[in-house]
Amino acid sequence: MKTHSVIGGLVLGSVLLTGCASAPQSPEGADLVRGKLNSLQADPVLANKAPAALKEAEMAVSLAEQPLSDSDDNLALGAHRVYVADRQVEIAMAKAVTRDAEDRRAQLAEERATSRLDARTLEADRARADADRIEGERAEALALSDAEAAELQQQIDDLKAEATERGLVLTLGDLLFEFDSAELRAGNTSNLNRLVNFLKQYPERNAAIEGHTDNIGNMEYNRELSQRRAESVRLYLVQQGIASNRLTATGLGHGQPLASNDSEAGRQSNRRVEIIIDNPPRVISSSEAIKSSQ
Template structure:
């Protein structure tokens, strides 16, 4: 019984193997040439520069290769598919290469245009540079000419100024000489007038002493004979209108001090009244009665008392 079962299993196994071998013997294989076409497509797809230039054509080639790789019992159909796939791959490669050449030509054209543009740009830049250089040279020449004219003008101005200074110096010298001559004449005339007045220079000014001969004893009215001395004084003050005068009356010690102060004041007023009558402004004249307070000499003797009885006119100095 066991032997029969073992025999049946062996027969069944052999039948299965036979059927498998029979099936393998009759199954279609991959068409010849399909691997070569696949290799061509792979090479084309791995070229990044070409693959991106004809994506649709390469996609069609890939579909054709996939179809060519399918097993087919019909040899003629299988060979046709391989041929079509090979053509599709060739067309895709050709289209990609054509696009690449077109791009290269376009790039070369752009480069050529860029080179031409750059050349024209350099030429224009050189022309502008030359023009700028020419303008700079012209401006420099104008500046030099302007500077030369300015220097010539300065030279003429300096020459004119020098001539003007020379003329001014000559004029100043002449003027100074005239002023010196005038000052000398003025000084001479002043000395002569001072000498006529018998004035003595002091720190207070020129002091002109008018003795008591101008007045009667104990009187303040001027004698008629006194006008000669006072006329000279009036002429002097009129000749020098900027000078002022202090008129001071003095007495000896005879009589009371109060009476002497009053008498000396009245005599000084009389002299002022006379000078005003000769045209001397009142604002230039001031009076003071000194009485017996400022004697020139001792009052012990008659001669001394006579000298102390006087009117002094102090003519102020000028800053000349």
Template sequence: MNFKLGLLTLPLSVFLISCASNPPSQSLIDAENRYKSALMIEGIQNSDAQRMGNAKEALEKARKLQDENESHTLVDHYAFLSIKNTEIAEERHRLKQIEQETEQAKEKRQQLMLENKASELRDAKIEALKLASQLEALKAEQTERGIIMTLENILFAFNSAELQPGGEMTVTRIADYLNNYPNRFVLIEGFTDSVGSNEYNQKLSRQRAESVQRSLVRHGVSPRRISVAGLGEAYPVAPNTTEAGRQQNRRVEIIIANEDGKPILKR
């Protein structure tokens, strides 16, 4: 009797087991966790709403199959689709963030470049004003040969190549100017009036140019930048028939190259 009862209850047990819910799918659990985690990412829906929609749809399909006790294979399939769509959405969101950060960095660099350019223009304007002021104070003239500064005879004692104190002060100011342009060549040309022999005037004019050169070097100007020439009574700037004219002709001219490293044109 008991044996027969056991045989009758066996099919019922099998039926009850078959009707029980499928155990939870690990793939479904992973898909749900991954989707929930993605939803926490700010802006991901804007980055790839379609993939996030696909991920949600596949996740809901996997849940439905799980609730309907369908095979794990089908549940895992849709769970896998949900995870993949979520991963793609996350990756596209990350790439868009990188693009945005790159664009922001580019805009920032451009802004900095504009600010630096504006700063350079301001500095150049200040430097130009400063240069103009210095040149005006030194009675300089801009020419094709370069910037010419003329030191008249008052800087030297009569018939002498030694600079007077007033001359030293003027040369000091010129040295300060030259030290602001350390890569420009300098030519010092000495001149005399027509009084005396050509040979003597040639020698005196060079000695005066060399005297100015030594003073510039003492004030920090590199001697490698400086060349000198004695031109005697050549190239007068005024008639030698009057004392006033001869005084103008007794002079030293300092020529500064117009550009860094550019040679000074010969007369």
């Protein structure tokens, strides 16, 4: 009876540990944004200068801190929330500095008759200049972000890739290979070359290469053929300078058809190589964005 209790305790502990391991977590970077907000809220000069903007920043940071389960959609959502929260904190800080500068100017107006007028006016001018600089740097960083997003979208369009939950999916048809062969056809690598350029420009992204066939032949043969074709594409990318540890190759045979294999057109659609480019969430701080624009 005692042995059964011990075993039951171990099983219960294992279940509790498993539940803890899979518990939703706050998105990466949320704690850093919270730290920036706390510093602003604790500033004896700036904390009460822009209450409305500070309230909006608090709401954005609280939303960014909400735990999310570990999925691709939630990772992207969490990264977006952290990014928006970071921008709101920057806006609140800029507005607080600007209001502080304006308050200083008003105080200096009352002290024009004193000998400290020139020194106080210079201090207020510098404070206003700092506020204008912060606003300008923020605008420049946001403009750079928009330009980068536009460039990325243009490259995606050039690749003819499709955005999915798995990432960007580039589909290469059966014209890439001779029938029943894993050797790349000469002169049909233009899409692969565009992919090479994309992966070189975005070195933080990895790619999964998946080979597919029609249902002619048995499953084992088709799986082997699709594996060799995926490996041929991976080898080509490596030869063009893409690090091998960024690439995986998998043969899936005819197990995941796009169309019916009852027609030649359907079989042709099923003979393909799909390249899935991952899109890991990435939080860009304002200082990093400003530094990259210089």
